[in-house]
Amino acid sequence: MARKSATGRIGIADVAVKAGVSHATVSRVMNGNFTVDPDIAARVRAAAVELKYQPNPVGRSLALGKTDTIGIVVPDLANPTFQAILRGLNRAAAEDGYRVLIADSFEVSSEEAILAGEARRRCDGLVLCAPRMSDAELEEIAPSLHPLVLINRTTAAAGIPSLVVDYGRGVRDLAEYLVGLGHRRLAFLAGPAGSASNGLRLEGLEAFKARHPQVDVTMLDGGSDFDTGHGAVDSVLASGATGILAFNDLVAMGLMSGLHERGVDVPRDISVTGFDDIPFARYTTPTLTTAAVPIAELGGQAWRELRALIRKEDHDAPGGRYQPCLKIRASSGPA
Amino acid sequence: MARKSATGRIGIADVAVKAGVSHATVSRVMNGNFTVDPDIAARVRAAAVELKYQPNPVGRSLALGKTDTIGIVVPDLANPTFQAILRGLNRAAAEDGYRVLIADSFEVSSEEAILAGEARRRCDGLVLCAPRMSDAELEEIAPSLHPLVLINRTTAAAGIPSLVVDYGRGVRDLAEYLVGLGHRRLAFLAGPAGSASNGLRLEGLEAFKARHPQVDVTMLDGGSDFDTGHGAVDSVLASGATGILAFNDLVAMGLMSGLHERGVDVPRDISVTGFDDIPFARYTTPTLTTAAVPIAELGGQAWRELRALIRKEDHDAPGGRYQPCLKIRASSGPA
DNA sequence: TCTCCAAGAGAAAACGTTTTCTGACCGAAA
DNA sequence: TTTCGGTCAGAAAACGTTTTCTCTTGGAGA
Known part of the structure; x- marks a missing residue:
């Protein structure tokens, strides 16, 4: 016995x-x-x-000094973008025998640093997704979190690979595309104020405006979810714009839903574009024009960067910049 | 220094x-x-x-015999249902200072048992989501995974709380509702063959058929995602049914998208219902009639059950049965 | 026959904590 | 003055592994 x-x-x-x-x-x-x-x-x-x-893995971990686990810190697990990154990360890590521990900051940026530190101590490495903390704070704690990979955020701290989506370029491409269709009055339905990816989009729009001074671009406050878009119908209509750049696909879908309720036809009366190309974008009516980001792949790449750090391989070209790719569908048309 | x-x-x-x-x-x-x-x-x-x-949490874990971590095993992290459960579980566990470790079986049922065992050993408890393994295997390994909570699956093994959604009841309610609208020819677009939740739906339909012998119910093979629904247009039209019960919202959305492409009007020509009431269901065109399941809440409840087990509290009425709630929207109408 | 070397297995240390046990010290009661 | 009891800090064991070190044994070469 x-x-x-x-x-x-x-x-x-x-x-x-x-x-x-x-x-x-x-x-x-x-x-x-x-x-x-x-x-x-x-x-x-x-x-x-x-x-x-x-x-017993705990005894093993103590003796070996490794846990075969990595952590991911996200601002909001309900956000499809972070879900996709998590999925890609988990899949890639699992193939190498690593597990993923979740830490959701629930958008409380003041908790992020503590959360990241705690997660890091239980793991062999950390992926920090679009942290909301300040640049100064990020730079300060980054070294203590090594091995660390950043997603959609960069830092001046040394040796931290960063995978960023070029949101500025994407939104600029969308705007150029709408102008090419003859639109002369655009509106940008912005994302959360503090969000770094919103900042990148704004930069892209500035570059766009510099090239097209004749085009009128209205800035509208927003958010990142359905309800934001749905609730923005009034301000969108009031802006008089015929081409709407929504912060992301969720906002675009909410907006289209709201416009539909008002009897505004998309794309005849107004063209709407999203961002991210979430799976649902292909199935809205009308199907949504958007900029695709290979977001799950980003999670996979994050794992490979992290793995290189954990194994102390020095590999070429750490980090990377992802170019969004325009997906022209039925929600956009001539002005 | x-x-x-x-x-x-x-x-x-x-x-x-x-x-x-x-x-x-x-x-x-x-x-x-x-x-x-x-x-x-x-x-x-x-x-x-x-x-x-x-x-160092590892040293601490070894000395204390606990990790302050729980594991969740899901068949597919890409599935919105499991994402929602994960979200609810993570949120509730975080409030009590616990972290969540992910294990995705990628629908490979033969790996599930090993995966669950490994995850369990690193954690203080486990949530097993809709496991695809056989009843026999589940019953065999369940005791070794204790503390364990099952979601959408039950087992004869003792002391294992089970949280199940009454899919049978939900699909029956939807069918009754369609009959009430005058539909006499229905079709059920089934889910994955092995899925327990599909089995429950089938049971519900059997009960429905027993009560309504005059109604014709066609069974169609299916799956659980968009493409399943999109690809099922032909067989749906061939069935001659005017009321379609899709396995879930994703399938329903894919189907509606396909019908739209064929110029079939929903709900005038055909009524479509989904299941789950995912957030997107409110924003499709037409908005989707479905049966709502408080799925994130299920995750939260799973944590509370697990917590009771971990703390060895004996609490009243472990487990529970969740009743779906009909959400009548615009995708369904009179025959 | 003696020495040396290699192979293979056990003893013990190490990983970083918590916790029990032990012992020193001090004040109070007899 | 002695003894008892209580407080508090250090020594050491415990958690469950891996790994280094040490020792034994057997075989080969001189």
């Missing part, structure tokens, strides 16, 4: 006793060390199977 | 040396044990702050 340790679980000691060998030998056998006599190894394996021995 | 241990991190030993006390005393101070002289405690705290000491 299996003797149980204090915790009630079978430990390496139980196997050792059963097989009549030492702890060390059991450990060697379990780790495929070939300096063990085949007969003894077989005996140990038999004992392990019989006792249903499963190594 | 902070002396560094072999791993390069500051440990309790460094603080002890700095403050001129023993490990034990530092540990006591860090854990708010009041049997320590206030002067010494202050000295220890000062040393800890100066060295930026942060306790």
Whole structure:
């Protein structure tokens, strides 16, 4: 009968006793060390199977100094973008035998640093997604979080790879596209004020305005979800714009829904564009013109960067800049 | 200057040396044990702050026999239902200071048991979401995973709380509703063959058919995503049904998109219903009639069940059955 | 036969905590 | 003055592994 340790679980000691060998030998056998006599190894394996021995990962982690786990900190798990990054990250990490621990800051930026630190200590590395904290704070804590990979944020701290989507370029491409269709009055339905990706979009729009002084671009306050778009119908109509650049696909969908309720036809009366190309964008009516970001791939790439850091490989060109790709669909048309 | 241990991190030993006390005393101070002289405690705290000491959770876990982490096993992280459960679970667990470790089986049911076992060993408890494994296998491994909470699956093994959504009831309600509108030919666009929740829906439909022998219900093969619905247009039209019960909202949306492309008007020509009431259901055109499941709440409840198990509280009425609630919207109308 | 070397297994240290046990010290009661 | 009891800090064990070090054994070469 299996003797149980204090915790009630079978430990390496139980196997050792059963097989009549030492702890060390059991450990060697379990780790495929070939300096063990085949007969003894077989005996140990038999004992392990019989006792249903499963190594305790916590003890293992302590001895090896690694957890085979990485952490991801996101501002909001409900956001499809972060969900996609998480998915890509988890898939890629799983292929290398790593697990993912979640930390959601629920958009409370003051908690982010503590949360990240705690997560980091339990893991071998960390992915920090679009942190809301200030540049100064990020730069200060970044070194203590190493190995660390940033997504949609950069920092001056050294040795921190950064994967960023070129939102500025994407929104500029969308604006150029609308102008090409003959639109002369555009409106930008902005995202959350503090958001770095919103800042990048604004920069892109500034560049656009510099090239097209004749085009009128109205800035409208916004947010990042359905309701934002749905609630922005009045201000959009009041702006007189015929081409609307929504912060993202969710906002665009909310807006289209609201416009539909008012009897405004998209794209005949107003063209609407989103951003992200979430899966649903293909299935709205009308289907949504947007800028596609290979977002799950971003998660996969984040893992590869992190893996290189964990393994201390120095690999070429850490970090990277992702170019969004225009998806022209039915929600946009001639002015 | 902070002396560094072999791993390069500051440990309790460094603080002890700095403050001129023993490990034990530092540990006591860090854990708010009041049997320590206030002067010494202050000295220890000062040393800890100066060295930026942060306790190593792995060492802590080993000593305490707990990780303050729970695991969740899902068949597919890309599925909005599981995302919502994860979100609810994570939020509720975070409020109690617990973290969530993800394990995605990618629908490979043969891997589920191993995955669950590995996840469990790193955590204090496990939530198993809609496992695809057989009843026999589930019953066999369930005891070894304790504390364990099941979602959308039950098992004969003792002491395992189970939170299930009454999909059968939901699909029956939807069917009754369509019949009430005058539909006499229905079609059910089924989900994945092995899925337990699909099984429950089928049971519900059987009950419905028993009550309405005059109604014709066609069964169509399906799946659980957009493309399934989109690709099912032909078979749906061929069935001659005027009321379509889609496996879930995603399938319904795909179907509506496909019907729209064919010029079939929903709900004038055909009524379509979904299941789940995902956030997007409110924003499709036409808005989607569906059965709402408080799915994120399910995640929260799963945490509370698990917490009770971890704390060894015996609480009343473990487990529970969730009744879907009809959301009548614009995708359904008179036959 | 003696020495040397290699192979292989056990003892013990290490990882970083918590906690029990032990012992020193001090004040109060006898 | 002695003893008892209580307080508080340090020593050491415990958690479950891995790994280094040490020791034994057997075989080969001189």
